[in-house]
Amino acid sequence: MWYNVVMYKILGMENRAKRAVLATLRGEIHTPVFMNVATAAAIKGALSAFDLENVGCQIALANTYHLHLRPGDELVRKLGGLGRFMAWKKPTITDSGGFQVFSLAKLRKIKEEGVYFSSHIDGRKIFMGSEESMQIQSNLGSTIAMAFDECAPYPATREYMLDSVARTTRWLIRSKAKMDELNAALAEKQLLFGINQGGTFADIRIEHAKEISKLELDGYAIGGLAVGESHSEMYRILDEVVPHLPQNKPTYLMGVGTPQNILEAVERGVDFFDCVLPARNARHGHVYTSKGKLNLLNATYTDDDTPLDENCTCDTCTHFTRAYIRHLFKAKELLAMRLCVMHNLYFYNNLMAEIRLAIENGNFASFKQNCLAAWSRD
């Protein structure tokens, strides 16, 4: 029988920045890694699993809440699980629904047992607690499941945060118990990552990090950042909390971020990332290049016959001009989004590959400075 014997092996370091590999039955994940976001089992912008392969994706992220509502996790299970459903053979991760507690704040009520949502699709009542989230993620069959948490709003009072984090801890203990129960019957065990919360209160963050570190989870995420606080606050929290998470396990900064954010976080010891920014910006004509961000909708690109990024080797940059893609946006052709999403995801995945190489070569610090200087027009 197969067992998902997971190994997390650190291959290189430069100060806190670490180069590591997480081995799973679905394949290895080389870190630092950017996980490409496929909320509803597809990258928005008309990309398929084939395209994900082309842009250098190692692991795709889908969402528990969204897939539970539509098409339903039982259906996905019947059809062979998330990976088979979307024809993606490499590792997958599912977000637990905790972020929807934040992003769908007007449509939910938080109770001790879990969260009552009104479906944003048809309004019907949905209950999700730790057990429900784990069951759904088990049905989806993702390689990595995330614990159910509350992504608390910013700003929040200290009193609110203390209550929220204590509840998130109780939910985490329930998540782990349920996942252990579900995994007991499975050959290919699902990994479980816990989530640190505490907003911008460093002491609450640290206390929580120490507490959840005792649970021997497969990885640890930092949630509840990039929700409105300043970049310097985010970096300050990373400086404070990362040292209190297990260093022999993956550290995942959820929902972050810009290329600059990623470099700063890698330097502080983070090795997993996910963010909607490259795909969403691409859909709106904002693309990342080795010389900074540019907005294709700007009139200046009307007759620009150069590629998005002259240093990029993605399919978009090797075939199409800025003028053509700008025209596609103006004409509202879906191809505009598709080409830009492919480019931006390639840019992010390639950035991570360059970061890994820099860490291996022991020159991450100078690599980071060079990048920040080159992007300074942002």
Added chain:
RNA sequence: GUGGGUAUAGCGGAGUGGUUACCGCGCAAGAUUGUGGCUCUUGAGAUCGUGGGUUCAAUUCCCACUAUCCACC
């Protein structure tokens, strides 16, 4: 040819005898961090078809012209 309607920003439409003429789309510049392709913010752009008349004051009321639409020969 006859009768009737209409003319306001690039386009489609509101509106008023009295400070700076409004809205949508489009255009231009932003925002977007565990995804709404949605949305939001800001800006530019108009001698109110042309000429004349009434009036203290006309984009608004009157006349002619031009353009355009509809109906009828």
